[in-house]
Amino acid sequence: MDSFFVGNQVINVTNARIENVNATGSATYVTISYSNCFNCIRNTQTVVLVVGSAARVFNAEGTQIPASFLRPGMIVNASFSAAMTRSNPPQATAYTIRVVRPNFAESTTTGIIVGIDRRNRTFSTVSNGNPISLLVFNVPDNAFIFDRFGRPVDFNALRQGQRVTVRHATFMTASIPPQTTAFEVQIR
Numbered sequence: 001m002d003s004f005f006v007g008n009q010v011i012n013v014t015n016a017r018i019e020n021v022n023a024t025g026s027a028t029y030v031t032i033s034y035s036n037c038f039n040c041i042r043n044t045q046t047v048v049l050v051v052g053s054a055a056r057v058f059n060a061e062g063t064q065i066p067a068s069f070l071r072p073g074m075i076v077n078a079s080f081s082a083a084m085t086r087s088n089p090p091q092a093t094a095y096t097i098r099v100v101r102p103n104f105a106e107s108t109t110t111g112i113i114v115g116i117d118r119r120n121r122t123f124s125t126v127s128n129g130n131p132i133s134l135l136v137f138n139v140p141d142n143a144f145i146f147d148r149f150g151r152p153v154d155f156n157a158l159r160q161g162q163r164v165t166v167r168h169a170t171f172m173t174a175s176i177p178p179q180t181t182a183f184e185v186q187i188r
Contacts, residue, residue: 028067049094137182
């Protein structure tokens with residue numbers, strides 16, 4: 001059920017769809033669209049949420065996550081300021097965003113790094129010493145990389161021979177070896 005109401009200068013929407021995510025500097029800009037039956041002038045509203053350091057973002061289980069984990073296609077509930085810019089689409093300060101349903105499928109793979117291409121931000125792993133399990137992971141700038149203690153580290157911290165657990169997209173290229181996108185890399 002979609003809902004929309006203004007109370008105490010806060011707008012709360014449910015089941016909004018993330019259309020775009022753009023991270024620049026200290027803020028992340030999340031464009032959402034949602035149904036608005038409160039005044040029914042338009043069927044769908046679009047707003048750009050400015051997600052600053054005071055905003056809270058939660059996954060479907062209620063755990064706080066970084067705004068960079070948000071992806072287009074996710075369904076979210078959001079609370080944001082009723083004070084908006086007059087731009088098209090308008091911008092508003094986000095207070096909370098809770099993922100209701102992730103749109104993308106993901107999987108987890110654990111293996112040993114057998115190759116790294118620092119220029120293209122990719123690395124290859126093999127699981128259980130089986131050469132047929134070779135996978136190439138493309139690591140975008142917004143992917144998270146953690147050392148064995150859970151502290152964030154740079155892509156340059158990855159080394160050949162390290163054991164890693166990679167949270168990644170389920171889609172893979174038809175190439176040999178297959179390639180996919182890494183969302184998070186945990187050094188073991």
